Amino acid sequence: MSRREELASEILGRLRAAGFALVGICEVRPIDRPEAFDAWIKAGHHGDMAYLAEHRRERCDPGVFVPGARSIVCVADRYADGRPDQHGPRGAPRGRIARYARGRDYHEVLRERLEPLAEELRDRHPGERFRVSVDTAPIAERDHAVRAGLGRIGKHTLLIGPPGHGSWLVLGEIVTTVDLAPTPATPSDPCGSCTRCIDACPTRAIEPWRVHAERCISYLTIEHHGAPAGWFRERADDWLFGCDACIxxxxxxxHTLRSQRLPVHPAYAAATRDFDLAEVLRWDLESMERLGLSPVLRRPSLEAWHRNAILALGYADAGVAVTMLRAFAERPDISDGLRALAMEQAAWLAQRPGAGSGVGSAAG
Ligand code: SF4
Ligand code: SF4
Structure with missing residues (x-):
């Protein structure tokens, strides 16, 4: 066995022992189709995520991100097994949290196992670089994961792991200047003529192998800071933070026998599957602080949580939702923008076909 194979084998063994569901190594080279990334940015599909347009050279070539880099060690944690959510009784509207954010913050969970290994490797290989990234550096992490053999990319643009894993995967990397033997990729189309994710997307955000972030609920509930576009106010799904509909x-x-047999890392055990939307509309900074939300759930501001709750009420029983929205609009401590949004949403729900006469009486 050559030195590069020996070291690669040792690193992969250590990472498997650390509980990563998938591990692999690819060589450092520029991504295959930088022109597709450029066209996506040029068309504005990244919305407000200006950071995606910045550091373009690093994103397209990890050798720019870490000068002299030769290998990328790729890992994935599995955070769910595809078990469907149970929906509560009608009349008590709740907003769902995307599964990756229901347990501990994945950035911390991955990093606390990658950093010690990187630190040890730095000690053993003085002069070489080992840089950890968990969604924190301009790296096209899905492309590298595919090259390292962790899976394939579906039409929803997410990594699809080996059978049973689905896309319930969060990714991390160690980019290094050390030459490590790569693991084989399995490039093939996982989709064929399937269009289920495209058909299931509540906001029609997916074209094959391209997601329009500016239409995606994950982006609009987490990354987007401003007021929602008019069409987005008329959604009828219950996602409050993120969205798993395409997965x-x-x-x-x-959720199959095979998916149940594969382990889910215990750090992602769900602490919070959803929130009562009436409660979210009552949150203030103090009560939100008392909840002890994970760092990933603290990403949206209180104003954004309120906005998301107003919009998630689009799926709820109109009578109940209109009452909640009008009560929220009475709060003296909210912005004029939120007050206007709540009243617009209430007016839309009240005239929605099938809203029934209960709306007027429930709203008083
Ligand atoms: S739902 Fe179908 S089209 Fe979409 S990623 Fe999965 S297999 Fe591909
Ligand atoms: S996360 Fe939701 S809104 Fe975004 S592309 Fe997938 S299904 Fe569509």
Whole structure:
């Protein structure tokens, strides 16, 4: 066995022992189709995420991110097994949290196992670089994960792991100047003629292998800071933070005997699956602080949580939702923008076909 194979084998063994569901190594080279990334940015599909347009050279070539880099060690944690959510009784509207954010913050969970290994490797290989990234550096992490053999990219643009894993995966990397033997990729189309994720997307955000972030609920509930576009106010789904609809629809991510047998890392055990939307509308900074939300759930501001709750009420029983929205609009401590949004949403729900006469009486 050559030195590069020996070291690669040792590192992969250590990472498997640390509980990563998938591990692999790829060589450092520029991404295959930088022109597709450029066109996506040029068309504005990244929305407000200006950081995606910045550091373009690093994003397209990890050798720019870490000068002299030769290998990328790729890992994935599995955070769910595809079990469908149970929906509560009608009349008590709740807003769902995307599954990756229901347990501990994945940035911390991955980093606390990658950093000690990187530190040890730095000691053993003085002069070489080992740089850890967990969604924190301009790296095209899905492209590298595919090259390292962790999976394939579906039409929803997410990584689909080996059978049973689905796309319930969060990714991390160690970029290093050390030459490590790569693991084989399995490039093939996981989708064929399937269009389930495209059909299931509540906001029609997916074209094959391209997501329009500015239409994606994950982006609009987490990254987007401003007022929602008019069409987004008329959604009828219950996602409050993020969205799993395209993964849930994918046959590769289904809850099966095989998916149940594969371990889910315990750090992602769900602490918070959803929130009572009436409670969210009552939150203030103090009560939100008392909840002890994980760092990932603290990403949206209180104003954004209120906005998301107003919009998630689009799926709820109109009578109940209109009452909640009008009560929220009475709060003296909210912005004029939120007050206007709540009243617009209430007016839309009240005239929605099938809203019934209960709206007027419930709203008083
Ligand atoms: S996360 Fe939701 S809104 Fe975004 S592309 Fe997937 S299904 Fe569509
Ligand atoms: S739902 Fe179908 S089209 Fe979408 S990623 Fe899965 S297999 Fe591909």
């Amino acid at each position: 849930e629809a994918c046959p590769h991510a289904a």
